[in-house]
Amino acid sequence: MLIELDFNSQKPIYEQLYEQIILSIAKGTLTSGDSLPAVRTLAEEIGINLHTVNKTYNILKDEGYLLIDRRKGALVSKLPITPKTEYHDHFLDELQLLTAKSHLMGMKEDDFIAACKNYFNHYKGEL
Amino acid sequence: MLIELDFNSQKPIYEQLYEQIILSIAKGTLTSGDSLPAVRTLAEEIGINLHTVNKTYNILKDEGYLLIDRRKGALVSKLPITPKTEYHDHFLDELQLLTAKSHLMGMKEDDFIAACKNYFNHYKGEL
DNA sequence: TATTTGTTATACAACAAATATAACAGGTAA
DNA sequence: TTACCTGTTATATTTGTTGTATAACAAATA
Known part of the structure; x- marks a missing residue:
């Protein structure tokens, strides 16, 4: 580990x-x-x-x-996990804050999405 | 306020x-x-x-x-802000963790991006 | 001069984080 | 059974963070 x-x-x-x-x-x-x-x-x-x-x-x-x-x-655990709604709401709050910050830093929507896709490429195919 | x-x-x-x-x-x-x-x-x-x-x-x-x-x-401040690289790195770390969590919760890349776009629509046109 | 800013300093209470020991309960294997 | 491996629980202690309470200071304003 x-x-x-x-x-x-x-x-x-x-x-x-x-x-x-x-x-x-x-x-x-x-x-x-x-x-x-x-x-x-x-x-x-x-x-x-x-x-x-x-x-x-x-x-x-x-x-x-x-x-x-x-x-x-x-x-x-067996994936994907099935989170409680409370946890999922918290997840969305964090995402909202991050998008807000990226906007204030001058990132365009496309820049932000490109960054996300980049991370997702490291996750492809598992679960 | x-x-x-x-x-x-x-x-x-x-x-x-x-x-x-x-x-x-x-x-x-x-x-x-x-x-x-x-x-x-x-x-x-x-x-x-x-x-x-x-x-x-x-x-x-x-x-x-x-x-x-x-x-x-x-x-x-005058927008957009120009964050220190340290702060920008921290921002990317948070984004990586969020994408990882969404992946483990079974969200597809498109689902995640749709959620992001939804938030960005509330920010359109300012700065 | 009196008022409004943010700033600094100190003290205190409550809580969270991390460690240190110790012991307990359930499961595994010699 | 005995020994050992899990996670769990309990207690205590140290350290740092959070939040409050007062007080005072420096700079700018009216």
């Missing part, structure tokens, strides 16, 4: 870990059914406390990205 | 304020050169401390959305 943390970032550790796991799933480095390292293993591997890893795993579980099996540990 | 705060949200007050000001500028409710309420005025108006408003104004200043003039107070 390749995780890179910036301990000087203003972004919390559990959030950095959260984001990197989501990106790994989207890119196909992790796929449905794959098991993640045990909380103690990953914690030691990247030099943080086991509770911090556990917190990340539980958020990912609540949002539908992971299943936590007492026997096997944390597993990547 | 129409601001709606949720004091039960897990999102900090200064961040809620930050987001609503950005959306107001993007939608044209606030435009280049407009002055925002004085920190004390807005703080009293929405029932929070002046330092919380001041924190928001300063973040918006650092990111380029506002100019803070000692005589006139806080003004909306």
Whole structure:
């Protein structure tokens, strides 16, 4: 498991870990059914406390990205996930804010869409 | 100034304020050169401390959305803003994470782009 | 001079983030 | 059974963030 943390970032550790796991799933480095390292293993591997890893795993579980099996540990869910409406609304709020920012930075609609397509090309074909 | 705060949200007050000001500028409710309420005025108006408003104004200043003039107070910057590369990189990171999430939620590229276009339609013609 | 700006400083309370230990409960395998 | 591996729970501590409360300061205005 390749995780890179910036301990000087203003972004919390559990959030950095959260984001990197989501990106790994989207890119196909992790796929449905794959098991993640045990909380103690990953914690030691990247030099943080086991509770911090556990917190990340539980958020990912609540949002539908992971299943936590007492026997096997944390597993990547069957994709696509089916998020709660609350989570989906939050997702749209974030998207609205990002589009607003891009507009104020002078990006045209086409520029923004081109950037999106660029990212989507890294996700093609999995799930 | 129409601001709606949720004091039960897990999102900090200064961040809620930050987001609503950005959306107001993007939608044209606030435009280049407009002055925002004085920190004390807005703080009293929405029932929070002046330092919380001041924190928001300063973040918006650092990111380029506002100019803070000692005589006139806080003004909306000339648009479009020209963000620091650091801020632009952060913007792209957020966009990447959002596209990844949408992919894992089963959204197709076209669905995502349709949602983006929908937001951009509210921004047309200003700046 | 009095008022209005943002700014700075200090203190305090409440909360979140992260760590440190320890112990517990369920499942697996020697 | 015993030992070991999961995640889980509980408690305590440290540190940083958030938000409030007061007070004072400097610059510009009227």
